[in-house]
Amino acid sequence: MVSAVDFIEQWLPGYDGTQFYTRTYAATFPKAIVLFVHGFAEHIGRYQHSHARYPARHITVFAFDLRGYGRTALDTEHKSKDSAYGKTNWDWQLRDIEFFGQYVAKQYPGTPLYLMGHSAGGAAVLAYYTRDKAPPSTEGKGLFKAVIASSPCLVLTHPKPKIIRWTGAKLALIRPYQLIPADVGVENITRNQAVRDEYLKDPLIRRTGSLKGLDDMLTGGEKLLSGDYARWPKDLPLFIIHGTADEVTSCEASREFYEKVSAEDKKISIYEGGFHELVHEPDGMSDRLVNECVAWVEAHCPPKSPSATGTPAPEAKL
Numbered sequence: 039m040v041s042a043v044d045f046i047e048q049w050l051p052g053y054d055g056t057q058f059y060t061r062t063y064a065a066t067f068p069k070a071i072v073l074f075v076h077g078f079a080e081h082i083g084r085y086q087h088s089h090a091r092y093p094a095r096h097i098t099v100f101a102f103d104l105r106g107y108g109r110t111a112l113d114t115e116h117k118s119k120d121s122a123y124g125k126t127n128w129d130w131q132l133r134d135i136e137f138f139g140q141y142v143a144k145q146y147p148g149t150p151l152y153l154m155g156h157s158a159g160g161a162a163v164l165a166y167y168t169r170d171k172a173p174p175s176t177e178g179k180g181l182f183k184a185v186i187a188s189s190p191c192l193v194l195t196h197p198k199p200k201i202i203r204w205t206g207a208k209l210a211l212i213r214p215y216q217l218i219p220a221d222v223g224v225e226n227i228t229r230n231q232a233v234r235d236e237y238l239k240d241p242l243i244r245r246t247g248s249l250k251g252l253d254d255m256l257t258g259g260e261k262l263l264s265g266d267y268a269r270w271p272k273d274l275p276l277f278i279i280h281g282t283a284d285e286v287t288s289c290e291a292s293r294e295f296y297e298k299v300s301a302e303d304k305k306i307s308i309y310e311g312g313f314h315e316l317v318h319e320p321d322g323m324s325d326r327l328v329n330e331c332v333a334w335v336e337a338h339c340p341p342k343s344p345s346a347t348g349t350p351a352p353e354a355k356l
Contacts (some may be wrong), residue, residue: 077157081108281312
């Protein structure tokens with residue numbers, strides 16, 4: 039079990055001064071740091087029960103509400119004046135990932151960093167290493183030792199008609215941050231009814247998205263599968279996780295990406311009957327997910343004694 043308060047909560051300025059809501063689940067002497075990127079239209083608070091389990095295995099998790107989502111966009115007391123729900127795009131998000139990777143690297147010098155993302159965040163962490171232009175920078179690509187992508191949004195399980203996609207892309211050029219309905223369907227996220235109920239009541243979840251944010255997410259995912267995969271660094275370890283009953287993002291697309299990518303060290307774990315949010319799934323799937331991710335990170339860490347090595351957790355700067 040974990041305590042009721044098991045994270046350090048901070049508001050931190052990003053590369054352009056935008057205020058970001060962040061959480062650090064700090065191990066006392068971490069042997070690894072995981073930078074986590076959440077999915078579309080959600081926030082990092084939904085992962086507390088899983089992220090809080092990593093420190094016991096000497097792994098620190100750093101997470102932030104993405105630009106345009108969560109408290110970064112909706113906390114009126116702390117957010118930046120220009121921040122708004124849905125005001126986001128892939129370039130900004132990838133630059134934010136690089137910035138916070140640099141931030142965490144400075145906080146924990148010498149401790150290996152790992153990049154993990156779920157759904158749209160899963161596609162973003164894959165794109166981080168496959169784009170043909172910045173962001174990220176060459177230096178930014180050197181920050182992380184390995185990548186984990188959970189239910190990555192490469193292709194939707196039920197893609198929208200091409201005419202709708204074409205129209206949305208054209209409108210995004212005129213009104214990029216116009217919000218439109220974009221409901222993934224609470225019945226599709228997990229079989230866990232308690233999580234479904236919380237999702238529907240969550241004030242930080244808006245079942246809408248911006249024209250630009252949605253077009254970038256969908257187009258970027260498709261590019262990963264159609265050609266960008268070829269730029270994956272051969273020496274960068276990759277772990278992909280997906281459920282076969284995912285009605286939001288395509289499990290078959292994850293299989294295809296895994297087969298195409300040329301990583302020398304790669305693994306895919308398929309959860310039979312698993313819904314989109316494996317981290318919330320019942321019947322032991324949530325536990326399996328956490329244990330698999332922790333074990334994979336551990337397997338890619340240099341062997342050290344946690345009690346004798348590592349950088350102590352930094353003090354909170356609220």
